[in-house]
Amino acid sequence: MPELAYLNGKIMPIEEARVPIEDRGYQFADAVYEYFASYKGKLFAVKEHLDRLEKSLRALEFPPISRELLRDAVLGTFQQAGIDRAGVYLQISRGVAPRNHAFPNGAKPQIVITVRQVPDTSREYLEKGIAAITVTDIRWGRCDIKTVQLLPNVLAKQQALSAGVQDAIFVSPEGIVREGTSSNLFIAIGGRLKTHPLTPHILPGITRAVLLDICRKINVHVEEVFFDNNTMLAAEEVFITGTVTEVLSVCRIDGRTIGAGKPGPMAARLRKELEACAGAHL
Amino acid sequence: MPELAYLNGKIMPIEEARVPIEDRGYQFADAVYEYFASYKGKLFAVKEHLDRLEKSLRALEFPPISRELLRDAVLGTFQQAGIDRAGVYLQISRGVAPRNHAFPNGAKPQIVITVRQVPDTSREYLEKGIAAITVTDIRWGRCDIKTVQLLPNVLAKQQALSAGVQDAIFVSPEGIVREGTSSNLFIAIGGRLKTHPLTPHILPGITRAVLLDICRKINVHVEEVFFDNNTMLAAEEVFITGTVTEVLSVCRIDGRTIGAGKPGPMAARLRKELEACAGAHL
Numbered sequence: 001m002p003e004l005a006y007l008n009g010k011i012m013p014i015e016e017a018r019v020p021i022e023d024r025g026y027q028f029a030d031a032v033y034e035y036f037a038s039y040k041g042k043l044f045a046v047k048e049h050l051d052r053l054e055k056s057l058r059a060l061e062f063p064p065i066s067r068e069l070l071r072d073a074v075l076g077t078f079q080q081a082g083i084d085r086a087g088v089y090l091q092i093s094r095g096v097a098p099r100n101h102a103f104p105n106g107a108k109p110q111i112v113i114t115v116r117q118v119p120d121t122s123r124e125y126l127e128k129g130i131a132a133i134t135v136t137d138i139r140w141g142r143c144d145i146k147t148v149q150l151l152p153n154v155l156a157k158q159q160a161l162s163a164g165v166q167d168a169i170f171v172s173p174e175g176i177v178r179e180g181t182s183s184n185l186f187i188a189i190g191g192r193l194k195t196h197p198l199t200p201h202i203l204p205g206i207t208r209a210v211l212l213d214i215c216r217k218i219n220v221h222v223e224e225v226f227f228d229n230n231t232m233l234a235a236e237e238v239f240i241t242g243t244v245t246e247v248l249s250v251c252r253i254d255g256r257t258i259g260a261g262k263p264g265p266m267a268a269r270l271r272k273e274l275e276a277c278a279g280a281h282l
Numbered sequence: 283m284p285e286l287a288y289l290n291g292k293i294m295p296i297e298e299a300r301v302p303i304e305d306r307g308y309q310f311a312d313a314v315y316e317y318f319a320s321y322k323g324k325l326f327a328v329k330e331h332l333d334r335l336e337k338s339l340r341a342l343e344f345p346p347i348s349r350e351l352l353r354d355a356v357l358g359t360f361q362q363a364g365i366d367r368a369g370v371y372l373q374i375s376r377g378v379a380p381r382n383h384a385f386p387n388g389a390k391p392q393i394v395i396t397v398r399q400v401p402d403t404s405r406e407y408l409e410k411g412i413a414a415i416t417v418t419d420i421r422w423g424r425c426d427i428k429t430v431q432l433l434p435n436v437l438a439k440q441q442a443l444s445a446g447v448q449d450a451i452f453v454s455p456e457g458i459v460r461e462g463t464s465s466n467l468f469i470a471i472g473g474r475l476k477t478h479p480l481t482p483h484i485l486p487g488i489t490r491a492v493l494l495d496i497c498r499k500i501n502v503h504v505e506e507v508f509f510d511n512n513t514m515l516a517a518e519e520v521f522i523t524g525t526v527t528e529v530l531s532v533c534r535i536d537g538r539t540i541g542a543g544k545p546g547p548m549a550a551r552l553r554k555e556l557e558a559c560a561g562a563h564l
Contacts, residue, residue, distance in 0.1 A: 033309075098398060140420050
């Protein structure tokens with residue numbers, strides 16, 4: 001079960017995969033990505049991830065890339081790695097060209113994949129929830145496109161770790177709660193949920209969409225609405241959602257206890273439903 | 283006079299220089315850069331660029347890197363290339379590590395340099411000025427740090443080219459004029475200049491700083507103040523400034539003619555003074 005890389009058609013050990021220094025992903029953050037996870041040897045929501053990837057590619061006006069090529073690359077590398085619980089990272093940059101802001105003529109998009117073991121979410125975090133800080137969202141205005149412009153996410157995550165907590169929550173300058181550094185965010189109040197609507201300021205998470213579907217099926221009411229920091233702090237539950245995160249309760253924010261201070265019934269229920277859904281999907 | 287790359291201590295042809303796909307510059311835009319230009323075989327303002335680079339490195343909490351090592355790398359690669367009018371691009375990423383937002387433990391910053399011939403600014407643009415569009419600034423909130431988070435700059439530049447003009451000018455959502463896609467911006471009104479003050483929303487340009495010094499010496503009054511789009515459109519002159527751009531008049535913005543519709547006396551004077559300064563610096 002080796003961890004593997006794919007680079008423009010070839011599979012190799014990750015350490016051997018290298019890209020030219022004038023790859024525009026390296027010099028301009030001119031690249032998009034997706035992250036797939038597998039459960040018991042099967043990748044989850046491949047179609048949804050490829051759909052979002054195509055949207056990202058179109059938003060940046062990349063030249064067309066065959067969906068079959070991308071799907072085969074992802075599935076082929078994943079299968080060759082043979083890791084049951086794998087994280088498959090796929091990145092596509094606009095290509096390689098002498099440094100110049102304008103789109104290069106005739107550059108060929110570079111396709112890179114890594115397949116690595118996904119570390120299990122710590123049992124402690126699942127049982128006790130995590131703590132987070134809020135940070136002002138200084139990311140660019142197109143967080144709906146899944147690009148590698150992730151430096152503010154990196155800095156916010158590190159700020160959280162330095163503060164002794166596990167994650168940071170982006171809040172707009174006006175006080176609207178947006179999302180985590182690599183996850184969407186929900187709050188529960190009176191058995192109902194709220195989450196930020198899809199705007200250019202948040203990522204349209206696959207797990208978020210799957211959970212909205214699940215909530216419709218199990219009759220849990222979800223509003224996609226703006227809510228502020230005080231509303232979040234007063235909620236009964238806060239949880240973040242993502243491909244690796246799945247559903248994870250946030251029980252302390254900026255030093256204040258959320259609800260009962262431990263993972264609540266809504267997060268537990270949704271986590272269970274999501275796992276059932278990932279299982280059924282296989 | 284070959285174009286050359288430097289990669290962590292070794293000099294080689296640019297095409298041969300490659301970085302691991304898990305370089306954080308590639309996956310997170312977790313990298314900073316500088317761009318030096320030479321005049322008649324001598325690099326200009328090396329100290330100023332290295333000073334700014336150190337500020338960028340500190341702002342992102344990179345581990346300390348010897349200034350002598352960086353200066354020697356820049357000068358050594360430049361000298362070996364032997365190009366009179368060279369652009370020296372220096373990029374430093376946080377290092378290589380399995381993908382994870384948090385700062386990696388013990389990762390070693392990757393140092394990459396390219397030395398390329400600088401294309402001369404088109405005679406037509408010098409004689410007639412350029413045209414530009416304005417675009418809403420959707421960049422992140424720390425444009426004062428010179429990072430590779432340049433995708434919005436790329437998209438704005440391309441939008442300008444698609445509109446048949448040469449550059450785009452970032453204007454804040456409130457209408458404050460900030461800077462170009464790779465340059466600062468000045469306007470002239472009644473023999474006096476205005477330029478955006480140093481805030482987290484613009485790059486503290488080296489050429490901008492040199493010009494402010496020159497203006498003090500030649501008694502041209504400059505105000506570092508906010509001004510809006512209408513003020514810019516009503517100015518007698520608008521010009522952008524940068525390491526390669528030097529001083530370049532913008533004579534049409536969003537289809538409206540600026541001043542007399544051709545490069546004005548202030549831009550011409552400052553361009554001449556800047557060239558004299560670059561010459562004197564040698």
